[in-house]
Amino acid sequence: MEELETKRKKKSVPVIPWMRDPVDISLSDSCPLDSLPFLEPRLKRALHRMGYNSLFPVQVAVWHETIGPGCFERDLCINSPTGSGKTLAYALPILQMLSTRTIKCLRALVVLPTRDLAVQVKEVFAALAPAVGLSVGLAVCQSSIADEISELIKKPTLDADICYGTEDFPQQFRSAVDILVATPGRLMDHINNTKGFTLEHLCYLVVDETDRLLREAYQSWLPTVLKLAYSSNQTPFPCEDGVNLSTFGLLKTIRSFGVERGFRDRPHPRLVKMVLSATLTQDPSKLAQLDLHRPLFLTTGKRRYQLPEQLKSFKMVCKSKLKPLYLLALLQTLQGEKCIVFTSSVESTHRLYTLLNFFEDLQVKIKEYSRQQRQSIRSKTLKAFRTGEVQVLISSDAMTRGMDVEGVQNVINYDMPAYIKTYIHRAGRTARAGQAGRCFTLLHKDEVKRFKGLLQKAGNESCPVYSVPSELIESFRPMYTTALERLKESVESKKHKKGKLNIKIHRFNIKCPGAVRKTEKESRVEEQD
Numbered sequence: 327m328e329e330l331e332t333k334r335k336k337k338s339v340p341v342i343p344w345m346r347d348p349v350d351i352s353l354s355d356s357c358p359l360d361s362l363p364f365l366e367p368r369l370k371r372a373l374h375r376m377g378y379n380s381l382f383p384v385q386v387a388v389w390h391e392t393i394g395p396g397c398f399e400r401d402l403c404i405n406s407p408t409g410s411g412k413t414l415a416y417a418l419p420i421l422q423m424l425s426t427r428t429i430k431c432l433r434a435l436v437v438l439p440t441r442d443l444a445v446q447v448k449e450v451f452a453a454l455a456p457a458v459g460l461s462v463g464l465a466v467c468q469s470s471i472a473d474e475i476s477e478l479i480k481k482p483t484l485d486a487d488i489c490y491g492t493e494d495f496p497q498q499f500r501s502a503v504d505i506l507v508a509t510p511g512r513l514m515d516h517i518n519n520t521k522g523f524t525l526e527h528l529c530y531l532v533v534d535e536t537d538r539l540l541r542e543a544y545q546s547w548l549p550t551v552l553k554l555a556y557s558s559n560q561t562p563f564p565c566e567d568g569v570n571l572s573t574f575g576l577l578k579t580i581r582s583f584g585v586e587r588g589f590r591d592r593p594h595p596r597l598v599k600m601v602l603s604a605t606l607t608q609d610p611s612k613l614a615q616l617d618l619h620r621p622l623f624l625t626t627g628k629r630r631y632q633l634p635e636q637l638k639s640f641k642m643v644c645k646s647k648l649k650p651l652y653l654l655a656l657l658q659t660l661q662g663e664k665c666i667v668f669t670s671s672v673e674s675t676h677r678l679y680t681l682l683n684f685f686e687d688l689q690v691k692i693k694e695y696s697r698q699q700r701q702s703i704r705s706k707t708l709k710a711f712r713t714g715e716v717q718v719l720i721s722s723d724a725m726t727r728g729m730d731v732e733g734v735q736n737v738i739n740y741d742m743p744a745y746i747k748t749y750i751h752r753a754g755r756t757a758r759a760g761q762a763g764r765c766f767t768l769l770h771k772d773e774v775k776r777f778k779g780l781l782q783k784a785g786n787e788s789c790p791v792y793s794v795p796s797e798l799i800e801s802f803r804p805m806y807t808t809a810l811e812r813l814k815e816s817v818e819s820k821k822h823k824k825g826k827l828n829i830k831i832h833r834f835n836i837k838c839p840g841a842v843r844k845t846e847k848e849s850r851v852e853e854q855d
């Protein structure tokens with residue numbers, strides 16, 4: 327037994343040398359804003375207005391390595407639990423550094439894997455940026471490309487009716503934003519097609535949910551961004567008539583250029599990178615793609631995977647065909663508290679949602695959320711869930727990473743996640759920002775052992791059984807048969823409409839093999855990290 331434990335510990339030692347001696351974030355305390363050194367007073371006021379009176383440990387640790395004595399000397403790799411405040415950890419130093427800029431151009435780029443996440447992160451920047459005169463843009467396919475371009479780029483103005491050829495005066499296309507939050511696909515659209523879109527002034531690159539973003543090439547966005555940003559190191563800032571170059575000095579990061587090989591006397595600062603996740607990859611080949619400069623690893627505690635401190639995990643063991651009844655009974659006992667129910671695929675999400683709707687007199691409002699829906703529908707659902715109009719969201723893994731909805735007290739794994747990373751990100755939708763939260767997992771008895779092993783990877787040794795009164799479960803049984811019949815009819819009629827869709831119905835757990843395979847494949851790739 328002891329031998330096994332030693333083996334497990336040995337296995338968790340990172341192979342990358344610089345990861346073996348990390349900064350332990352858990353040794354940092356929260357810090358009241360009034361005691362935070364160098365914080366720009368306008369940002370402090372804006373933070374107070376947002377209701378933030380102190381910084382969380384990860385934010386303090388990153389501040390120390392950027393604005394504090396660390397002086398942005400090194401690129402940062404941050405592994406910190408879900409809900410620990412990673413967004414503000416990178417947003418605040420960037421806003422502070424850019425707060426002295428005099429000319430607007432695109433200096434910070436934040437890349438996220440999904441639209442909803444990018445929208446969320448943009449809102450954090452947008453709540454603070456105006457306080458220091460900065461603008462934030464979004465590139466995510468949310469609006470038409472034309473609308474997006476008009477938000478991001480200022481077109482050349484016609485001077486005294488003279489129309490200048492844009493090739494002669496390319497500098498007349500200007501960025502309308504200082505900071506851009508983007509998904510990789512739309513970012514590449516702008517890089518390839520948008521006149522005046524340039525990364526030549528980029529100083530800060532944030533790769534949020536790094537392990538997710540590095541899993542797929544997304545049209546080679548990363549090498550492209552690095553190439554475009556590095557090539558600008560040869561070119562100083564664009565010189566404008568009447569603009570004194572020394573004003574750009576204010577924009578330099580405060581690192582000592584003389585110390586770093588290759589940066590001596592450069593008028594343009596090095597591209598600073600911050601990469602983050604609650605399950606940061608330790609795969610050398612993946613991290614190598616980021617071309618990190620003297621990377622510094624910041625992580626919480628000794629374990630590779632860490633669950634939020636205030637999270638309690640429970641299991642419910644039942645027969646597969648009774649899962650809907652257990653779920654309904656559980657939802658009833660939770661009495662309208664906000665819950666996210668995760669299934670294994672978009673198809674399962676839709677079917678579970680449809681089935682639950684065939685039960686009458688449910689006391690909670692339920693909606694589904696998955697990538698199969700249109701963005702406008704997803705946004706509407708998310709809004710209703712945020713306001714509390716909807717209390718239960720049945721979701722595919724589209725909700726798994728990063729999404730921050732206030733007041734989610736419970737996460738329910740209707741289908742057991744295949745890997746610990748998935749468990750961490752799903753469970754992390756609750757117990758955020760130091761709040762309490764619970765994660766329930768419905769299991770078939772054959773899954774119990776595997777589930778135990780899964781949780782041990784995150785140091786969770788005890789996962790008690792959660793019981794719901796059997797009368798409550800039974801009370802849903804009379805409606806169950808009818809609901810299943812109606813579900814079957816609904817699936818059949820959709821199948822008919824869509825033609826020959828290869829959908830099979832096995833008891834209730836109807837699966838679409840393609841979709842399940844894809845989810846599992848993605849998870850397997852994550853696991854290999």
Ligand SMILES: Nc1ncnc2c1ncn2[C@@H]1O[C@H](COP(=O)(O)OP(=O)(O)OP(=O)(O)O)[C@@H](O)[C@H]1O
Nearest residue numbers: 378380381382408409410411412413604728730759
């Ligand atoms: N200093 C702070 N004071 C109070 N609340 C904060 C502070 N910093 C962040 N928060 C809140 O904490 C919550 C979690 O923050 P955030 O979304 O940045 O977490 P995260 O670490 O990125 O999580 P995930 O890994 O799931 O993406 C948010 O609701 C945010 O508003």
